[in-house]
Amino acid sequence: MTDADPPCAVRLASVTKRFAGVIANDAVDLEVRAGEIHALLGENGAGKSTLMNVLTGIYQPDGGQIFIDGREVRFASAAQAIAAGIGMVHQHFKLIRAFTVAENIHLGWAETPVRVSRPQMEARTRALAEKFGLDVRPGAVVGDLSAGEQQRVEILRTLSRGARVLILDEPTAVLTPDESAVLIRNLRAYAAAGAAIIFISHKLDEVLAVADRITVLRAGRRVASLLAADCDEPELANLMVGHDVAPRGRQSQGWTPGRVVLELCGVSARNDRGLPALRNVDLAVHAGEILAIAGVAGNGQRELTEVLTGMRPASQGQVRLDGRVMRADPAAFLAGGVGHIPQDRLKNGLAPSMSIADNAVMREYRRPPLARGPVFSRVAAAALAGRIIADAHVAVPNMHAPVRNLSGGNQQRLVARREMRVASRVLIAAYPTRGLDIGAIGTMLRYVIEMRNSGIGVLLVSEDLEEVLQIADRVAVFFAGRVMGIFPTEDADGEKLGLLMGGQLA
Amino acid sequence: MAKSWASSWAVNLRNIQKFFGSFFQKRTASFLLLPAPGRWPLLISRLLSIATALIFGGIVFTLCGYDTVRLAVDVAQASFGDLFGLEDLGLIWSPLILTGLAAAVALRIGLWNIGGEGQFYAGAIAATWVGLHVQAPAGIALLLMAVAGFVAGAAWILVPALARAWLAVDEIITTLLLNFVAVLLVTYLCTGPMRDPANAVTAASAHVPYEIPPLLDDLHWGFAVSVVLVFAVALLFGRSVWGYEVRVAGANRHAAEYAGMRVRRRLMQVFLLSGGLAGLAGMLEVAGTVHRLEGGISNNFGYLGIMVAALAGASPLAVLPASFLLALLLNAGIVLQSYGVSKYAVLALTGLVLLSAAVGERLAYYRLAPKLASAR
Numbered sequence: 099m100t101d102a103d104p105p106c107a108v109r110l111a112s113v114t115k116r117f118a119g120v121i122a123n124d125a126v127d128l129e130v131r132a133g134e135i136h137a138l139l140g141e142n143g144a145g146k147s148t149l150m151n152v153l154t155g156i157y158q159p160d161g162g163q164i165f166i167d168g169r170e171v172r173f174a175s176a177a178q179a180i181a182a183g184i185g186m187v188h189q190h191f192k193l194i195r196a197f198t199v200a201e202n203i204h205l206g207w208a209e210t211p212v213r214v215s216r217p218q219m220e221a222r223t224r225a226l227a228e229k230f231g232l233d234v235r236p237g238a239v240v241g242d243l244s245a246g247e248q249q250r251v252e253i254l255r256t257l258s259r260g261a262r263v264l265i266l267d268e269p270t271a272v273l274t275p276d277e278s279a280v281l282i283r284n285l286r287a288y289a290a291a292g293a294a295i296i297f298i299s300h301k302l303d304e305v306l307a308v309a310d311r312i313t314v315l316r317a318g319r320r321v322a323s324l325l326a327a328d329c330d331e332p333e334l335a336n337l338m339v340g341h342d343v344a345p346r347g348r349q350s351q352g353w354t355p356g357r358v359v360l361e362l363c364g365v366s367a368r369n370d371r372g373l374p375a376l377r378n379v380d381l382a383v384h385a386g387e388i389l390a391i392a393g394v395a396g397n398g399q400r401e402l403t404e405v406l407t408g409m410r411p412a413s414q415g416q417v418r419l420d421g422r423v424m425r426a427d428p429a430a431f432l433a434g435g436v437g438h439i440p441q442d443r444l445k446n447g448l449a450p451s452m453s454i455a456d457n458a459v460m461r462e463y464r465r466p467p468l469a470r471g472p473v474f475s476r477v478a479a480a481a482l483a484g485r486i487i488a489d490a491h492v493a494v495p496n497m498h499a500p501v502r503n504l505s506g507g508n509q510q511r512l513v514a515r516r517e518m519r520v521a522s523r524v525l526i527a528a529y530p531t532r533g534l535d536i537g538a539i540g541t542m543l544r545y546v547i548e549m550r551n552s553g554i555g556v557l558l559v560s561e562d563l564e565e566v567l568q569i570a571d572r573v574a575v576f577f578a579g580r581v582m583g584i585f586p587t588e589d590a591d592g593e594k595l596g597l598l599m600g601g602q603l604a
Numbered sequence: 605m606a607k608s609w610a611s612s613w614a615v616n617l618r619n620i621q622k623f624f625g626s627f628f629q630k631r632t633a634s635f636l637l638l639p640a641p642g643r644w645p646l647l648i649s650r651l652l653s654i655a656t657a658l659i660f661g662g663i664v665f666t667l668c669g670y671d672t673v674r675l676a677v678d679v680a681q682a683s684f685g686d687l688f689g690l691e692d693l694g695l696i697w698s699p700l701i702l703t704g705l706a707a708a709v710a711l712r713i714g715l716w717n718i719g720g721e722g723q724f725y726a727g728a729i730a731a732t733w734v735g736l737h738v739q740a741p742a743g744i745a746l747l748l749m750a751v752a753g754f755v756a757g758a759a760w761i762l763v764p765a766l767a768r769a770w771l772a773v774d775e776i777i778t779t780l781l782l783n784f785v786a787v788l789l790v791t792y793l794c795t796g797p798m799r800d801p802a803n804a805v806t807a808a809s810a811h812v813p814y815e816i817p818p819l820l821d822d823l824h825w826g827f828a829v830s831v832v833l834v835f836a837v838a839l840l841f842g843r844s845v846w847g848y849e850v851r852v853a854g855a856n857r858h859a860a861e862y863a864g865m866r867v868r869r870r871l872m873q874v875f876l877l878s879g880g881l882a883g884l885a886g887m888l889e890v891a892g893t894v895h896r897l898e899g900g901i902s903n904n905f906g907y908l909g910i911m912v913a914a915l916a917g918a919s920p921l922a923v924l925p926a927s928f929l930l931a932l933l934l935n936a937g938i939v940l941q942s943y944g945v946s947k948y949a950v951l952a953l954t955g956l957v958l959l960s961a962a963v964g965e966r967l968a969y970y971r972l973a974p975k976l977a978s979a980r
Contacts, residue, residue, distance in 0.1 A: 429864030446862040449855035460863045
């Protein structure tokens with residue numbers, strides 16, 4: 099940029115944001131000009147959302163500066179960022195479902211007249227919708243609208259607050275192809291009218307089609323800012339995943355697959371909203387291997403782990419454990435030797451209000467010596483809990499304190515250790531290192547490798563490709579509920595994985 | 605245009621917030637939300653909140669021209685002064701123990717049984733019917749009546765329990781509505797099929813020939829049975845595999861399912877136990893105190909049991925002191941009526957105790973802390 103150019107609509111200068119022990123954004127620079135669509139590309143955890151939360155005043159940066167139209171600003175709250183013309187459309191809409199579109203537009207808006215009737219609000223909304231060329235029905239209740247319509251309401255609300263910088267977080271994730279096309283047409287029009295648009299995505303083809311410029315984040319750092327016209331998908335995949343991510347090979351060479359222990363045959367499953375989440379998946383976990391599932395979060399990983407542990411029924415196909423066809427019953431999988439480190443430990447893995455001891459024995463309470471007939475032995479339970487806590491290196495002031503008092507890392511270690519004890523055949527580990535610091539990550543991965551070496555089949559879901567390539571024997575890439583490819587780790591490289599994760603068949 | 609008024613109200617709320625926000629920004633200290641209250645803060649806040657409610661009530665009584673101190677002394681005298689007073693207290697305490705235990709049991713798995721009243725009536729109906737139609741030695745007849753009362757109470761909650769477990773129908777509504785069915789059923793039976801033909805004046809069933817033997821003069825063995833059941837239920841929840849599963853399911857249903865527990869089955873069992881205990885309370889009231897079926901036999905014990913359970917924080921053992929407190933208040937109400945105080949004044953006082961106990965419960969989660977440095 100030369101001195102003659104007008105200042106950037108948004109300029110972030112070495113913005114740094116730390117969370118307890120983790121650097122989410124490490125001296126990130128970003129320049130977004132008025133009139134452009136700027137894509138922010140990166141894997142989960144690359145720091146995209148944190149950066150945008152800093153820009154929208156939700157987080158305060160630990161270092162760096164923010165310039166809007168060349169003037170430095172500091173946002174103490176989201177309200178201040180909105181007042182400065184920055185608007186964000188979140189992936190999960192922040193609308194009141196029971197209110198009408200007009201009510202949602204006027205809620206919490208300084209320009210809403212103090213006394214206003216429903217027809218007035220609807221008329222104002224209609225005028226706004228016309229002004230911004232958005233097709234919304236002011237009188238409709240938001241809960242009845244499709245995802246695309248709800249998104250238009252969000253965008254209208256943001257624009258009506260005078261946003262000149264519009265941030266959209268994965269806006270096409272919830273849209274049909276037609277709706278996506280409409281959205282992109284609208285975005286181009288706003289950009290042409292002088293708005294600066296930040297478009298967050300991990301879909302390579304979409305980014306190339308929509309954006310004027312692209313900034314790639316990886317592991318909290320900015321790795322590149324490019325003109326979209328100058329780059330192609332393989333290059334972006336490499337940047338997103340990292341050149342340095344090369345297969346390190348397995349820690350035990352000369353691996354030969356053991357027997358198949360856990361198997362999916364043509365399995366389809368639906369998510370909680372009843373939409374297809376797994377589509378005709380064939381997958382086999384062998385004894386003594388680590389099979390890693392790579393993919394951007396939300397592409398069926400949760401449903402996969404739940405189907406593999408009996409928590410979610412398959413709508414089609416069979417789940418076999420040691421050759422036996424299994425019903426969707428977690429107790430049967432537990433009895434068959436399947437341990438499960440769940441994705442949402444606070445939702446599924448723990449009862450937050452119960453004691454650490456009660457939580458530690460949640461999988462073995464039925465076995466002697468904890469259960470003697472119908473009697474639950476508190477003494478035996480405390481002894482077992484003590485062993486698990488010690489093995490997991492959980493720092494516990496008092497075993498009878500509620501488990502929610504533990505830090506996230508300690509909760510994770512507790513759940514992992516508990517599950518490893520019952521995983522005599524298979525361990526399903528979803529993001530086992532999430533929330534752990536560097537040292538604890540190494541310990542956790544060593545445990546996983548030890549389990550593999552003792553002949554247990556491990557299915558590892560991870561968003562950290564480096565971790566995957568470091569310890570996995572095979573990698574399966576998931577996209578939109580489908581297996582895009584399964585191959586030995588030696589054959590995987592960043593570009594190939596990145597393309598498959600972005601939905602491109604290599 | 606009520607709807608439009610509501611929506612413009614919601615929108616205008618923000619302007620009000622902005623106005624008041626300026627005051628809140630001047631605080632120098634703030635409340636820190638703790639993940640769990642300590643044992644002592646919880647106990648202290650409970651006692652303080654009960655004391656607050658009583659003091660507040662006392663002030664109102666004084667303002668209304670009563671000699672509050674004398675009333676309090678007289679109430680204490682009437683309740684604790686002699687054996688008769690204590691026995692009267694025990695007769696109120698004992699059904700409250702069981703209905704409170706019934707509500708507390710359901711709360712252990714995270715659900716509200718608002719239908720204690722209806723289950724109490726169902727138990728009373730079944731026990732009365734058995735008592736009037738079975739000819740047996742007193743011991744066996746009483747046992748049959750108890751079984752009938754328990755089963756009838758459980759049956760009364762069966763449909764809400766099934767609807768909750770399999771269709772996720774809100775149990776608060778269904779159990780509550782069945783109370784009204786039970787009240788009307790009792791009225792029908794007492795004026796129709798079960799009416800005492802020898803008594804043309806009152807709408808009630810015939811006298812039940814079997815009576816629970818007295819523990820003292822008036823106080824009967826039902827009181828001892830209630831107390832024993834409290835300890836039995838506490839043991840069941842604290843020391844059995846079944847109780848562990850119920851506690852996990854109550855704390856986090858998803859975690860219980862993940863751990864391979866049969867959550868629906870536990871839910872059904874807990875609800876049936878809850879209904880059965882309330883039904884048993886109805887049987888004890890018939891066989892121990894009233895000796896016949898009549899409208900109003902429940903004395904609101906079913907509803908008051910919900911209050912007991914809430915005060916007890918769903919802990920079975922804490923049901924004993926919580927129900928005692930409530931029995932004391934009710935007994936005080938009876939005494940106060942003889943001084944011309946309206947019974948509604950006592951009901952209001954009871955509500956005040958629950959309200960302040962609920963507030964105190966939440967306050968125990970907070971700690972006063974110096975205000976954090978502003979983000980600016």
